[in-house]
Amino acid sequence: MRKETKIEEVPFEEAEYCVFDFETTGMSGKHDKVIEIGMVKIRAGKIADTFSSRINPGRPIPYFITKLTGITNADVENAPFFDEIYYKIKEFIGDSVLIAHNLSFDYSFLKHECANADIEFPPNESVCTLRLARKLYPELKSKSLGNLTRSLKIRHRDVHTGLGDSMATAKILLKMFPILRDEHNVDTVTDLVSFQNYPTATKPYRIIKKKLLDDFSRIPDEPGIYYYKNSKGEILYIGKAKSLKDRLNNYFSNNAIRKEKDIVRRASSLEFQKTNSELTALIAEAEMIKIHNPKLNKMLKKYPRSYFLKLITTHDFPAVEVSPGFDFDGNDYYGPYPNRETAGTLKEVVDKAFRLRECKDKEFKKSRRCYLADIERCLAPCVEKDVSDLYEDEIKNVYEFLSGHNQSAVDRLLNRMKELSARQKYEEAAQSRDVVQSILSQINKASILAEPINKANVLIEISGPVNNDYLLMLEGKIILRNYFIDSKNKFVNALNDYFENASQMNLKISEKDIEKLRIGLSWLVKNKNRIKVHYLKNYSSAEELASSFIFLNKN
Template sequence: MELTEIKLDKAEYCVFDFETTGVSARNERVIEIGIVKIRNKKIIDTYSSYINPGRQVPPFITRLTGITDDDVAQAPYFEDVYNDILDFFGDSVLVAHNLKFDYSFLKYECLKTGLEMPENPAVCTLQLAKRIYPELPSKALGSLTRHLKIRHRKVHTGLGDAMATAKILIKMFDLLIDEHHVETVSDLIRFQTLTNSKSYRIIKKSLADDYVKIPDTPGVYFFKNKKEDVVYIGKAKSLKKRLSNYFVNNAPRKTKKIVTKADKIEFLGTNSELTALLAEAELIKKHKPAYNKLLKKYTRNYFIRVTSRENYPVVEVTTKFDFDGNDYYGPYPNRDIARLIKEIIDKTYKLRECEEKEFSKKKKCYLFDIKRCTAPCVNEDRKEYDKELEMAREFLSGKNQSALDRLLQKMKALSEEKKFEEAAEIRDVINLIFKQLHKASILSEPVNKAKTLIEIAGENKNDYLLLLEGKLFIRNFISESDKYFDEILKDYFDGAVELFKEITEQDLERLKITLNWLIKNRSKIKIHDLSRINSYNELASNLIFPSKA
């Protein structure tokens, strides 16, 4: 199969970035290359090397990149590493942010050294960003990493910038496939060259008449054929803008197929993007349109899981969430924060950190000796362990006083014993607590036990979601009336709600979609912990987003 006909998310990509002595490829030289290889939407390998430019590195380049004359003095020349670069590229799609810049340097380095240019197809994430994120004022690498909440380490280094670009590309894949119908590498190459200037080609009067009625609001849209069968269902922050992409001359192949099959456009307006996402998922399952994929993949979220199956529960980081009897705190913004919170718990509370297989051997380990575990494997004092576990749960719920008190005492004792390195480690943990990392979770209770009202600022009206121990109720949703939502909420405060023992697949699906959206849109939401609110009227007075209708 030709590389360009491989499915978009199955192809192999090499994201590369050059650091150079200046901006003119004709007159300047490369001083560093970084390459990141992606396969199946995962980073699988990296390559980097300094490159001797045969000249001095200008001082302003050193200030920008940190690369000095000493760094490149003994480095190989471009022609010496070119075969390594080609071998690493292989048959992959080449990718760069502002491809024109990096590709021009690749071209001139080859010309200057008499080498052949690689013939791999190439893609520019800057051009893709202009199509995918037209609302962003800047599509620079730094702007995109901030918008997508990607940690950009080692800025202005070859491998650092290539790694950030690779993570941006991976984030783009789902949007390209689900919202822009880009299915193959050839679709991707074509998509990046499209401009945002519209050249309309609405070929059916019925579609043109329906398109005129589409509002510029969030919602779900349906393409239907003459038999009223649903051909395709999609969602959008702006229905008008999203649907306009279906009627351009150079639309992707799948988009053209949908329009060809369709005879009618209908829509269902929602208050926010979240309720559009939820409605889309449920309507796709109901109608099973020919051009929709039933299974959506969600961005990976990170939770702290407190297990319940073991006699002595453990605290662990996980990306999986389910109603399996365990308690799940989160989600957290990224893996690093989840791991740091786990580290704070490990260094503060005396809970076991071992696997069940190791625990069953009934042999205490060094953690008991350094007072980081009660050693329940040999010391079956459940009361002491439960006390430690309860304090860890309080910490995960946003209360830090017990952690600070214990760590300050420990740091003081270590200092008095002149164990200054160990005291410094405890100080670092205390500083992490002061950064309020443990409050980075969306919810202060385990997700599976939360009793929460979620207030969401909408475009015209606000959305309200009620989460009661895994059941999610949505005000004015496609399958639920306002009256039902309000009755459930009032019954909760009256103590008349019998909480739900059976959690369905639909409940789990709704919750996964909701948590995935909430973690990315914290500025648009307000969480109301119902356990701290005494009445329906008190809750109403606490709502913060003004009603717009």
């Protein structure tokens, strides 16, 4: 990102990054040359694009470099020189923040290659993942690229190639994002650049106001939210933590980022509210920020995007599509799924196992029979006038499948495989076989709910570090047990109302409910091993439900 661009307000997760890596003829940027470049573009927290090229160094490649990288003199003989390909490199970089592991090494080569070719050196902001790793993973003896990928369980393909190493670095950076925000209060690109530059302190703590240190001494090692207040008792800043003690410890460290130091400098007291789980802390933080609008909470936090399968039930002949969000718009949403690929693969299963239309409404209105109808993958409601009942049966089968009942789809596809094989249509049969394998791998278990979000009535047990949490979801409305912001007994009353009046429930969903649901689903899909979902329709009373709980309280 160019220095003249005002980046201080850009949330760091939403910024654009260019992760780059050079393979070179040696270790000196001044005396050696680049032989390969690999670049990976990150946009809004996702890997979006790649670029790689061999580069002619204009000199022989040393034998030990060939042994390390696999790049030979023949590989670069007809490759472009650096100045010939720089316009492509510069175009790919654009206004991105430059990222490299051991940035000083790659930066030195970039600087000298530009100087030798008499071309402009990119004035972008830059961040070194090695420097970040030293602060985020102090327990690791080595912060090398190889050790980080092993420790973080990242698959590192094509080691010692420009694209292979830059891709590994990009994945490491994305792994760092939640830690940077949740544990170190990094919000913007400016915070990120500043954070990497703070020296490792020889003294672990700074001199702080005695009242703040007294308040800090009472902080528990439990989830919750915290409030910094000024001398007038006004709330300056609200945050949340998986561990209040660990999180707030960062504010009093010499390694605290500039924003944390500013908060502590202005604050006169520190208060906290314990919660049973990180999820309740997340929801409470968002709600309390909206209630109090603290001066130093400059922006609302962003939560990782989840994906859904949307059944467009507002159409006479519903279709299924992947949706990056959900709404209470009369359609049904299954999910959440952790990424677009998982949701897309599941949609492909639905498309190949059930004969629903796959066309957009615009195409449907043209009333033209398509290829999918010819191969019997669609009932063709656009041209067939007597398929309403058959189509409704297919929709019921899709609902059953998305609710976790896979056998009907498997049986149908196996029969289709036999028919296609008998007709010697082996390619189509192989496609059906692949879909069966996807089903048998139980990809739809990536979701946490077996009912549409807008219709789900569930109680979710959440295993907490000390006490457990209980989340009630009633047709999109979320209610937490013992939630300090809600009125007393709201959870118990809502649960009893369900069992007494389940058939008469008509809950109104507010924007506040939708925000809670977004936060809740985002957290739940990443913590499936810590939750148990109970479907209320399977129980006759709250007492029967309570007897089925699986997590024990720790105290």
